[in-house]
Amino acid sequence: MLSPLDFLKDLLNPDLGFLPKALVIAVMSSIVCGVIGCYVVLRGMAFIGDAVAHAVFPGLAVAFVIQGNLVLGGAVAGVLTAILVAVFSQNRRIKEDSIIGVFFVAAFALGIVVISRAPGYAGSLQQFLFGSITGIPDEDIYTVAITGMILMLVVFLFHKEFVAVTLDRETARSTGVPVFALDLVLYVMVAVAIVISIQTIGNILVLALLITPAAAARLLTDRLGVMMLLAPVIGGSSALLGLYLSWSLDLPVGGVIVLVATAVFLIAWFFAPRHGLLMAYLRRRAVPIEGESDDERDPLTDASARDLIGTRS
Structure with a gap:
């Protein structure tokens, strides 16, 4: 197994130019997914994240066939499908899921049909589904960086509104918050975050990058602000360590990161x-203190949408 110093030497080796590119994209996309994933976890949107990962596939396939930008192609497909879902979901006779x-x-399915018409179909499909750290063009680094900054800007501008809709949709709607528009924006953000992560981790495993770091952060803190700092740190660190282990042991990078x-x-x-299992066990064994309740309330979900909107600047 390579030592960390040997891995650093490989990163600086000009003959292995694809390796630092993969590291940069993996870390950047993990950070973005960590932040967006906090909203996904709080809203219980894991199924939506998985579905978006499927939705971007036809855009990737079309971009591959016409030799276009994969990130742009996947983003267009994911955004269009997210808009369709947001619009059709307004009919309450059929549930959102x-x-x-x-x-x-x-x-x-459309993506499978499209890519089947391209030369080298089997190899291309495997790259889309499971990711690859080779062949990442330089322009993709700039695309991921710019896209990630735009997503973070949207999070900064609409954070209170996103949280309000997440915690209490009806209260948020009654206070004049545009719930449908925010749903649409969040769907689009999830789609774009997934697209910029597919290059290294693949279409099948990308959901884990969106959900797992945010879920881990959810267990570690009761404060949303801290959660949204911890999740990208966990995601970025997982990407760094995962790439190191996969390169050292010759294992699939996406699988190791996950x-x-x-x-x-x-x-x-x-x-x-x-909230850990060990602490819960220790609390059950401890003698209850008079006046304390074993029924812990979650500060995140106890907050009201009205209070959040009332503090909006």
Whole structure:
């Protein structure tokens, strides 16, 4: 196994130019997914994240066939499908998860059909599904960096509104918050965050980058601000360590990054200071203090949308 110093030498080796590119894209996309993933976890949108990962596939396939930009192609497909879901979901006779299942699976099927017409179909499909650290063009680094900064700007501008809609949709709507527009923006953000991550981690595993770091951060803190700082740190660190391990042991980079992030989640699940399994066991064994209740309330979900909107500047 390579030492960290040897890995650093490989990163600086001009003959291995694809390696630092993969590291930069993996870390940047992990940070972006960590932030966006906080909203996904709080809203219970994991299924939407998985569906968006399928939805971007036809755009990637079309971009590959016409030799275009993969990130741009995937973003267009994901955004269009997200808009369709947001619009059709307004009909309350059919639940949102059913609408998602119809459109996103159809989009993935379309991608399979499109890419089957391209030369080298099998190899291309494997790269899309499982990721690859080779062949990343320089322009993709700039695309991911610029896209990530735009997403972070949107988070900064609409954070209170996103949280308000997440915690109490009806209260948010009654205070004049444009719930439908915010749903649409969040769907689009999820789609774009997934697109910029597919290059290294692949279409199948990309959901883990969106969910796992945010879920681990959720266990480690009761404060949303801290959660949104911890999640990208966990995601970026998982990408760095995962790439190092995959390069040292000659293993698939996407799979290793996901396993590292999952290991962090499991550590948090068992040993988190307040919500870990170990602390819950110790609390049950301890003699209850008079006046305390074993029924802990979650400060994140206790906040009201009206209070959040009332503090909007």
